[in-house]
Amino acid sequence: GESVGLHLPTLSVQEGDNSIINCAYSNSASDYFIWYKQESGKGPQFIIDIRSNMDKRQGQRVTVLLNKTVKHLSLQIAATQPGDSAVYFCAEIEAGGTSYGKLTFGQGTILTVHP
Amino acid sequence: DGGITQSPKYLFRKEGQNVTLSCEQNLNHDAMYWYRQDPGQGLRLIYYSQIVNDFQKGDIAEGYSVSREKKESFPLTVTSAQKNPTAFYLCASSRARGWEQYFGPGTRLTVT
Numbered sequence: 244g245e246s247v248g249l250h251l252p253t254l255s256v257q258e259g260d261n262s263i264i265n266c267a268y269s270n271s272a273s274d275y276f277i278w279y280k281q282e283s284g285k286g287p288q289f290i291i292d293i294r295s296n297m298d299k300r301q302g303q304r305v306t307v308l309l310n311k312t313v314k315h316l317s318l319q320i321a322a323t324q325p326g327d328s329a330v331y332f333c334a335e336i337e338a339g340g341t342s343y344g345k346l347t348f349g350q351g352t353i354l355t356v357h358p
Numbered sequence: 359d360g361g362i363t364q365s366p367k368y369l370f371r372k373e374g375q376n377v378t379l380s381c382e383q384n385l386n387h388d389a390m391y392w393y394r395q396d397p398g399q400g401l402r403l404i405y406y407s408q409i410v411n412d413f414q415k416g417d418i419a420e421g422y423s424v425s426r427e428k429k430e431s432f433p434l435t436v437t438s439a440q441k442n443p444t445a446f447y448l449c450a451s452s453r454a455r456g457w458e459q460y461f462g463p464g465t466r467l468t469v470t
Binding site: 279285286292345349350 | 406464
């Protein structure tokens with residue numbers, strides 16, 4: 244099947260720095276993307292989403308950028324805090340047919356924030 | 359207090375035994391999902407159900423079975439046919455036309 248974000252990179256930042264987490268996707272038909280945060284031993288939590296007809300969306304301290312030309316998604320976290328330390332996953336959905344509602348997850352990026 | 363509950367949090371079984379993981383939601387969501395997560399890996403879809411009494415196989419359904427007799431409940435049975443059952447299992451739900459999935463806290467299954 245299609246794959247999203249095959250690598251599991253790690254990112255270490257100092258508290259207060261901005262963080263950028265990247266994700267490459269391969270299904271050009273995907274039309275909805277979500278970023279999730281997963282803390283150790285817990286289920287993923289929704290952070291922010293973006294539709295394929297957008298290239299940027301902002302939330303509280305987070306911004307998602309979508310570049311469909313190169314099939315790249317990024318999550319920017321402003322003023323990173325120790326509580327932001329977690330694994331971050333991107334996920335994609337191709338709407339329509341039997342794939343409707345079926346998310347395809349990447350392997351994730353480990354973010355560590357040092358005080 | 360709305361949400362998704364999974365029980366138990368930790369589960370231990372002997373090889374060759376079937377085991378059923380519970381997932382309940384009170385969000386009135388139509389769709390429910392089961393994922394498996396291995397250490398350092400992303401989530402892989404086992405089964406999903408978009409409506410009561412209907413479900414579809416995901417990417418790794420072999421060795422698993424599900425039922426959806428009630429809207430609120432979507433139990434997953436890990437059968438003895440599943441070759442590597444030890445993993446972290448996550449249940450999720452979403453609205454019928456909503457793509458955002460809400461996850462439960464997970465069940466960590468260890469089979470020895």
